[in-house]
Amino acid sequence: MDRYQHLRAEYRLNIPETFNFGTDVVDAWAKDDARNAAAPALIWCNAEGRERSYSFAEIADLTDRFAAALERRGIAKGDRVLVMLPRIPAWQVAMVAVLKLGAIAIPCVTMLTEKDLAYRLENSGASAVITTTAEVGKFQGLADNILRIAADPSVPAGEAGGDTVDGWLALTNLLQEDPEGFRAATVAAEDPALIFYTSGSTGLPKGVTHSSRALYTWRGSAEHWLDLHPDDVMFCTADTGWSKAGTSILFGPWSRGSCVLFYDGPFDPAYRVELIARYRVTVYCAAATELRRLVALKLSPNAMPTLRLTVSAGESLNPPIRQRWIEMTGKPVLEAYGLTETLMLVANYLDTEVRPGSMGRPLPGVNLEVLAPEGTLAAPGEIGQLALRLPSPHMMLGYWRDPERTAAGKLTVNGQEYFLTGDNVRADADGYLYYEGRADDVINSAGYRIGPQEVENVLLAHPHVREAAVVPSPDEERGEVVKAFVVLHDGHDGTPELAQELQNFVKSHTAPYKYPRRVEFVDDLPKSPVGKIQRRQLRQQELEAHRKAAQASD
Numbered sequence: 001m002d003r004y005q006h007l008r009a010e011y012r013l014n015i016p017e018t019f020n021f022g023t024d025v026v027d028a029w030a031k032d033d034a035r036n037a038a039a040p041a042l043i044w045c046n047a048e049g050r051e052r053s054y055s056f057a058e059i060a061d062l063t064d065r066f067a068a069a070l071e072r073r074g075i076a077k078g079d080r081v082l083v084m085l086p087r088i089p090a091w092q093v094a095m096v097a098v099l100k101l102g103a104i105a106i107p108c109v110t111m112l113t114e115k116d117l118a119y120r121l122e123n124s125g126a127s128a129v130i131t132t133t134a135e136v137g138k139f140q141g142l143a144d145n146i147l148r149i150a151a152d153p154s155v156p157a158g159e160a161g162g163d164t165v166d167g168w169l170a171l172t173n174l175l176q177e178d179p180e181g182f183r184a185a186t187v188a189a190e191d192p193a194l195i196f197y198t199s200g201s202t203g204l205p206k207g208v209t210h211s212s213r214a215l216y217t218w219r220g221s222a223e224h225w226l227d228l229h230p231d232d233v234m235f236c237t238a239d240t241g242w243s244k245a246g247t248s249i250l251f252g253p254w255s256r257g258s259c260v261l262f263y264d265g266p267f268d269p270a271y272r273v274e275l276i277a278r279y280r281v282t283v284y285c286a287a288a289t290e291l292r293r294l295v296a297l298k299l300s301p302n303a304m305p306t307l308r309l310t311v312s313a314g315e316s317l318n319p320p321i322r323q324r325w326i327e328m329t330g331k332p333v334l335e336a337y338g339l340t341e342t343l344m345l346v347a348n349y350l351d352t353e354v355r356p357g358s359m360g361r362p363l364p365g366v367n368l369e370v371l372a373p374e375g376t377l378a379a380p381g382e383i384g385q386l387a388l389r390l391p392s393p394h395m396m397l398g399y400w401r402d403p404e405r406t407a408a409g410k411l412t413v414n415g416q417e418y419f420l421t422g423d424n425v426r427a428d429a430d431g432y433l434y435y436e437g438r439a440d441d442v443i444n445s446a447g448y449r450i451g452p453q454e455v456e457n458v459l460l461a462h463p464h465v466r467e468a469a470v471v472p473s474p475d476e477e478r479g480e481v482v483k484a485f486v487v488l489h490d491g492h493d494g495t496p497e498l499a500q501e502l503q504n505f506v507k508s509h510t511a512p513y514k515y516p517r518r519v520e521f522v523d524d525l526p527k528s529p530v531g532k533i534q535r536r537q538l539r540q541q542e543l544e545a546h547r548k549a550a551q552a553s554d
Contacts, residue, residue, distance in 0.1 A: 001416040002352060002353075003031075003349065003351050003352050003409030004349055004352045004361060004546050007224060007349070008256040008362075008364045008365075010364075011220075011364030011365050011394060013217060013220065013365050015189050015213050015216055015217070016189060016216070017188065017189060018186055018188055018189065018212075019186055019187060019189055019212045019213065019215065020065055020099065020100065020102070020184055020185060020186070020187040020212065021096065021099045021193070021212070021215050021216075021251065021356075022067070022096045022097070022099045022184055023100060023184045023255055025251075025255050025549065026056060026059055026060050026063065026096055026254060026487045027060045029041065029056035029254070029257055030055075030056040030057040030059070030060035030061075030478065032056070032257075032350075033345060035056065035230055036055045036057050037256055038230070038231070038258055038375075038539045039230075039231065039233075039259045040053040040054055040055055041054055041055055041056040041058075041059055041254065041259060041260070042054040042059065042089060042092060042259070042260050042262060043233070043259060043260070043261050043262065043279055044087075044088065044089045044156060044262045044263075044264070045261075045262075045263055045264070045275075045279075046088075046263070046264040046512075047264065047265030047266060048154075048265075048266050050154075050156070051343055052089065052156040052159075054089060054157075054158075056254075058158065058370055059092065059096065061094065061179070061438060062093045062157055062158055062175055063093055063096040063100055063536070064096075064097075064100070064182055065159070065174070065175050065176070065178075065179045066093055066094065066171075066174055066175055067097040067098075067101050067179070067180070067182055067184070067368070068101040068177065068178075068180075068182035069174040069175075069177045070097060070098070070103075070128065070147075070174075070177040071101060071182065072299050073147055073169075074127070074147070074178075075098075075101060075103055075127055075128055075147065076082055076101065076102075076103070077102030077103060077185045077187075077191075078102065078103065078104065078191075078192075079101075079103045079104065079126075079127040080100045080103070080104045080106055080124040080125055080126040080127060080195065081094075081103050081104065081105055081106065081126060081127065081128045081129075081130065082106045082108060082117070082120060082121060082124070082126045082128070082129045082130070082131075083095060083098065083105055083106060083107050083108065083131075083240075084107075084108040084109070084110055084112065084117070084129070084130070084131040084132075084135060084241070085110070085130065085131060085132060085141040085151065085240060086110050086132065086153060086240065086264055087239075087240060087262050087263060087264040087307060088132075088153050088157070088262075088264055089156050089157040089158075090151040090157045090171055090197070091107075091118070091240050091262075091291075092157075092250060092262075093157045093175070094130045094171075095250060096250075099187075099215075100184040100185065100194060101184070101185055101515075102184075102185030102186070102187045102191065103127075104192050104193060104194065104195055104209075105193070105194055105195075106120065106124055106126060106194075106195045106196075106197070106207075107149045107194070107196065107239065107240055107241045107242075107245070107246070108120065108197070108241045109239045109241030109242065109529060110131075110132075110135060110240075110241075111529055112138070112241075113138065114137075114139075114140070114141075115139045115451075117139065117207075118136055118141060118198045119204060119205065120197055120205070120207075121142070121146070123197075123204075123207060123400065124195060124207060124400060124403065127144060127145075127146060127147060128146060128148075128149065129142065129147070129148055129149065129297035130150075130151070130171070131149075131150060131151070132150060132151050132152070132153045133150045133151070133152050133163045133165050134152070134153065134216075136148075136150055136165050136168055136318070139422075141219030147169070148167060148168040148169060149168065149169045149170075149171055150164070150165050150168040150169070150170060150171065151170075151171035151172070151462070152164075152170075152171075152172065153264070155172055157171070157173055157175060157300060159172070160172055160176070165376075169457050180468070184347040187212045188212070189211060189212055189213040189216070190211050190212075190213055190397070191211060191212055192209050192210070192211055192397055193210060193211055193212045193214070193215055193426045194209070194210045194215070194244045194246065195207045195208065195209050195329065195400055196208045196210070196216075196241075196242075196246075196340050198243075201288075202276070206399040206402060206405060207398055207399055207401070207402070208243075208340045208341050208396050208399060208400075209397045209398055209399065209400045209436040210397065211302075211396075211397050213393055214343070214393070214394065214395075215246075215251050216255075216393075217365075217393040217394055218247045218251045218252055218255070218343055218344070219252060219255035219256065219384035220344075220363055220364065220365060221247055221252060221336070221338075221343070221344035221347065221363060222247070222248075222251075222252030222253060222255055222256045222258075224347065224363060225334060225336050225344060225347035225348075225349065225350060225363070226248065226252060226253075226256075226283055226285070226309075226310060226311060227255060227258045227283070227350050228252065228253055228256040228258040228283060229257070229258065230256070230257035230258060231258075231282075232253075232258040232259065232282045232283055232284045233258070233259045233260075233261055233279060233280055233281045233282050233283070233306075233513065234249075234252075234253040234258050234259065234261065234281070234282075234285070235260075235261040235263075235275070235279070235281040235283070235284050235285070236249045236253075236260075236284075236285035236286075236340065237263070237267070237272075237285070237286050237287070237290060238285070238287075238314075239529065242344055243283075243338075243340045244313065244314060244338075246343070247338075247343050247344060248285045248311075249262070259279070261275070261281055263275055267290065267293075269293045269294050269296070269297055270297060271301060272290070272294065272418070273294065273297065273303055273304060276304045276306075276307055277303060277304050277305065277306075281304070281306060281307060282306050282307060282308050282309070283307075283309045283310075283311065284304075284309070284310045284311070285299075285310075285311045285313070286309055286310070286312060287312060287315055287450045287531045287532075288311075288312055288314070288315045288316065288317040288318065288321060289315065289527070289531035289532075290531065291310075291312060291317065291325055291333075292321050292467070294325070294328075295321055295324040295325055295328060297328075298368055299328055299329075301330060301417045301451050302303075304329060306501060307329060307331055308331055309331060309332060309333075309334065309350070310325060310329065310331060310332070310333040310334070311333065311335070311336060311426060312333060312334075312335050312336075313335065313336045313337060313338060313344070314531070314532060315531065315532045315533065316335075316359070316435050316453055316456075317333070317335045318357075318456065318457050318460045318461075319356040319357050319457055319461070319497065320460050321459045321460065322335070322356070323356075332350065332354070333348075333399050334347065334348040334349065334350070334354065334360070335348055335358075335359050335360060336348065336359065336360060337359040337360070337423075337433070337435065338430075339421055339423075341395070341396045341409070341419070342388060342392070342394045342395055342396065342419070342421075344363060344366070344394075345362060345363060345368065345388065345394065345421075346359050346360045346361065346362055346363065346366075346433055347359075347360045347361075347363055348360035348361075355428075355432050357434055357453075357457055358428075358432040358433060358434050359425075359433055359434070359435050360362035360432065360433065361431050361432055361433065362431075362433075365393065365394075366388070366392065366394060367388070367392070368386060368387065368388055368389065368433075368485060369386075369389060369418065370384040370385070370386060370387070370425055370426065370427050370433075371384050371385050371386075371387050371411075371413065371418070371420075372384045372475045373385075375411070375413050378426070378427070380426075380427055380428055380429045381426055381427075381428065382426060383424050383425070383426045383436050383442065383451055384424065384425070384426070385420055385421065385422070385423065385424055385425075385439050386421045386423050386425045386433070387411065387418035387419065387420050387421065388398060388418060388419040388421065389416060389417075389418055390410070390417045390418060390419055391417075392419070395419060409422075416523070417451070420457075422438060422439050423435065423436075423437070423438055423439065424436040424438065424439050424441070424442050424451060426438055426451075434453075435451075435453050436451030436452070436453055436454070437451050437452045437453055437535070438535070438536075440536075441471070441535055441539075443470075443471070443472040443480055443481075443482055444472070444479060444480060445472070445475075445478045445479065445480055445481050445482060445513070446477075446478040446479065446513075448513050448514075450482060450486075450513070450514050451472065452469070452470035452482075452535065453469045453470075454510060454514065455468075455482060455484065455506060455510070455514050455515075455516060456468045456469065456470050456484075458505065458506045458509045458510050459484060459502060459505075459506065459516075461505075461509065462488075462501075462502060462505050464488050464489055464492045464498065465486055465487070465488060465489070466487045466488060466489045467486070467487040467525055467533070468484055468485065468486050468487070469484070469485045469525050469535055469538055469552075470482055470483065470484050470485075470516060470535075471483055471485070471535050471538045471539040471542060472539060472542070473501065473517075473518050473546070474542065477519075481516075481517040481518060482514065482515065482516045482517055482518070482522065483516055483517070483518040483519070483542060484502070484518070484519050484520070485517035485520050485522050485523075485525060485538055486502065486519060486520070486521050486522065487522060487523065487525060488521060494521025498521075499519040499521070502516070503515050503516060503517075503519065503521055520550075525538075526538065
């Protein structure tokens with residue numbers, strides 16, 4: 001039995017009847033004198049050079065003060081509170097304070113527009129908004145009965161001063177109020193705790209609603225994938241509105257008693273390395289897009305001396321990038337996979353075999369199947385849709401106020417209910433899973449089913465290619481063919497000769513029928529705010545170009 005099999009065999013998740021992250025995690029660590037003396041819970045810094053550290057005891061006190069202030073102003077258990085804050089300590093304070101009340105936090109990225117926010121406020125029925133003084137203009141149409149709180153992003157939580165805005169309560173003032181008499185709510189495991197709004201392929205954004213049970217469950221990925229301990233410093237660069245921030249900045253690390261580095265500033269590859277070294281980061285979590293930029297640096301072997309583990313999720317980490325990172329740092333990089341609806345489901349693990357191109361094996365306590373198009377279990381090597389066996393403690397409660405879309409994501413096969421992830425994978429004989437793209441990304445060319453990820457991986461192994469995205473392109477003869485959009489490294493031109501070279505390169509490294517019959521060189525690829533390549537946009541672009549060409553020929 002290898003280490004992975006041992007982890008699965010020994011894993012037991014005993015979910016308590018009640019769980020309040022604020023009291024059962026933050027306040028519990030605050031009472032641990034040894035942990036508080038050893039290291040901070042949070043280290044914050046920004047691009048202007050400001051820095052502030054917080055112990056768990058300080059976080060416990062600030063969140064009590066803020067929760068009490070919210071309660072005095074009518075916020076109660078079950079109320080929804082929209083939190084749109086950048087990477088500043090007020091984010092952790094606000095999130096934990098809302099949870100202490102038993103209210104439901106709605107974390108949002110600051111890039112949202114006024115229209116985006118209006119939809120979230122209306123759909124959720126939010127009772128309060130917490131944002132920065134710089135972002136209040138996006139809430140001009142806010143209903144009079146919604147509580148308004150603004151934080152000056154230049155003033156760390158707990159410090160006095162800063163700008164104020166008419167009609168908005170200043171966070172700095174609320175954090176000075178006496179928390180006397182505040183009692184945190186008793187929260188049942190199945191009570192809702194979080195709503196993440198995520199866009200689907202059709203329709204308006206869906207309010208993915210998670211219970212306190214899920215917040216408790218997510219410590220599993222922090223233990224088995226992130227390998228976090230109280231003496232670790234965790235640095236995750238996800239934005240505050242994304243679910244990844246929940247698992248790798250807030251709930252996961254603090255459940256394990258780890259310190260978190262929180263940086264508010266633009267991405268600069270060299271400065272990222274400097275931050276890791278300066279703050280003695282031990283575990284670094286970044287999207288593959290970020291790692292691609294970092295591997296281009298020529299770093300000395302001791303550039304990040306305390307780093308012991310790098311992890312990546314959110315988009316597939318191509319094998320060439322993974323190998324370059326390992327060669328550069330001398331330390332492992334572990335990929336994982338998850339969804340907003342479930343958070344992490346699949347991971348690679350320390351001291352177990354990591355297979356190139358694989359996103360790993362199911363986390364302990366997670367039961368997954370690969371379903372073939374006809375609904376049967378796929379054979380090893382066969383592409384099918386990844387499905388989570390239900391019930392599962394990782395599973396969301398549902399989409400907020402949308403039972404139809406909640407039900408549409410589930411399927412029952414031979415009496416067993418599954419949640420369909422919408423992602424295509426294949427499994428090898430040992431259970432390692434390989435991502436093959438979204439269910440609607442698979443290319444069907446002349447009867448051959450081709451996963452875009454494998455073609456992209458080969459293209460990225462070519463020394464001239466920086467980024468690549470593969471989509472289906474309509475074709476009269478084959479129905480659709482493989483088309484590659486390619487971004488080249490500086491100093492290389494997208495010539496017909498290079499296109500032919502790339503086609504032959506793919507033919508020589510994978511099944512010849514998978515090669516891109518069409519290659520287009522571009523300056524950049526469309527990406528989501530978290531850096532995921534948006535194949536859907538490229539696919540729509542191809543369909544529109546085909547439609548126009550057909551009309552022109554009529």
